[in-house]
Amino acid sequence: MATLKPPPAQHRSAPTGPPKAPVKADPTTTIADTAVFQGKYPITIGANTVIHPRARFYSYEGPIIVGDGCIISEKAIIGAQPASSRSSSRPASPSPTPEPSTTETQPPQNKDLTTRLSYFVTVGPQSTIRPGAHIHSSACIEALATIHRYAEIGSHTKICSGVEVPEAGSVPEWTVVWGNGIGQRRRRAREAKGPGPAVVVAARVTQTPVPGLAPEGKVIEDARLMVLQKEREVLGRMIVPAGASKKR
Numbered sequence: 001m002a003t004l005k006p007p008p009a010q011h012r013s014a015p016t017g018p019p020k021a022p023v024k025a026d027p028t029t030t031i032a033d034t035a036v037f038q039g040k041y042p043i044t045i046g047a048n049t050v051i052h053p054r055a056r057f058y059s060y061e062g063p064i065i066v067g068d069g070c071i072i073s074e075k076a077i078i079g080a081q082p083a084s085s086r087s088s089s090r091p092a093s094p095s096p097t098p099e100p101s102t103t104e105t106q107p108p109q110n111k112d113l114t115t116r117l118s119y120f121v122t123v124g125p126q127s128t129i130r131p132g133a134h135i136h137s138s139a140c141i142e143a144l145a146t147i148h149r150y151a152e153i154g155s156h157t158k159i160c161s162g163v164e165v166p167e168a169g170s171v172p173e174w175t176v177v178w179g180n181g182i183g184q185r186r187r188r189a190r191e192a193k194g195p196g197p198a199v200v201v202a203a204r205v206t207q208t209p210v211p212g213l214a215p216e217g218k219v220i221e222d223a224r225l226m227v228l229q230k231e232r233e234v235l236g237r238m239i240v241p242a243g244a245s246k247k248r
Contacts, residue, residue: 021059025049026068032239039064039079046070046119050239061131062113070117073125073143079115080131113149124161136173 021039025031029045032053037043039059045051046068055072057064058079072078116134123129124143132150135141139153142161147153151165154173159165163177163184171177175188 021057021064030239038081052076052125052239059115062115064115066117067119067121067137069120071122073123073127075126076123077128078117078123079129118155130167 018038019040021037022042023037023045024042025045026047026049028047029049029051031045031051032055034053035051036054036056037059038057039061041059041061041063043057043059043064043066045066048068049066049070049072051072052074054074055076056078058077058081060082061080064078066072066078113131115129115131117123117129118135118137118139120138121135122140123135124141124145126144127141128146129135129141130147130149130151133147133153134151135147135153136155136157138156140158141147141153142159142163144162145159146164147159148165148167148169150168152170153159153165154171154175156174157171158176159171160176160178162180164180165171165177171186172188175186177184177186179185
């Protein structure tokens with residue numbers, strides 16, 4: 001009578017996934033469990049920043065630094081996936097000629113690929129911030145906007161929905177940008193003005209420095225930042241009960 005023998009042992013390699021990026025987050029940061037952090041360079045997140053569900057951070061080409069009080073909305077992308085991952089997701093081209101190399105896969109030398117978001121920056125849903133971009137303080141990047149590599153966005157600037165800022169492009173502070181291509185328009189805040197008499201008197205009474213020159217829209221901008229602070233508090237309370245973590 002034949003005896004049953006166990007099947008020969010087969011070596012099974014452990015499944016390998018994309019590398020998890022080293023993340024250093026402040027204890028006051030709120031990060032949703034479904035946020036993605038991949039790459040080999042460190043990702044630093046400042047205090048009171050809120051990371052929405054399904055936001056993605058890719059630090060394959062350089063570090064990512066997010067300042068205090070930022071809001072990274074749902075499905076926003078900070079950084080870029082590896083070139084192999086991007087090419088594998090595209091359909092095969094019928095032409096046998098290989099695609100020419102671009103700066104997206106071969107960054108120029110002496111270029112800093114650190115992606116920086118200063119404090120109080122808002123990144124809208126499904127927006128993309130490419131490696132090497134620098135978003136200065138209190139800037140607002142609306143939904144579906146794309147900030148390409150090495151671009152620099154000035155403080156208190158608003159990039160409207162769907163706008164693309166080109167590679168190495170620069171947008172000065174206190175500027176609103178809308179439209180794309182030859183139809184893109186930019187409008188800068190009016191000429192800076194000194195503080196009014198009431199502000200000067202209040203500063204003297206409270207023994208605080210008198211504010212310097214600022215655009216007329218600064219009052220509106222200050223109000224927006226106050227609303228943004230309340231929004232961060234509400235978002236933190238909404239995300240945490242859904243299973244978010246304070247620190248990853």
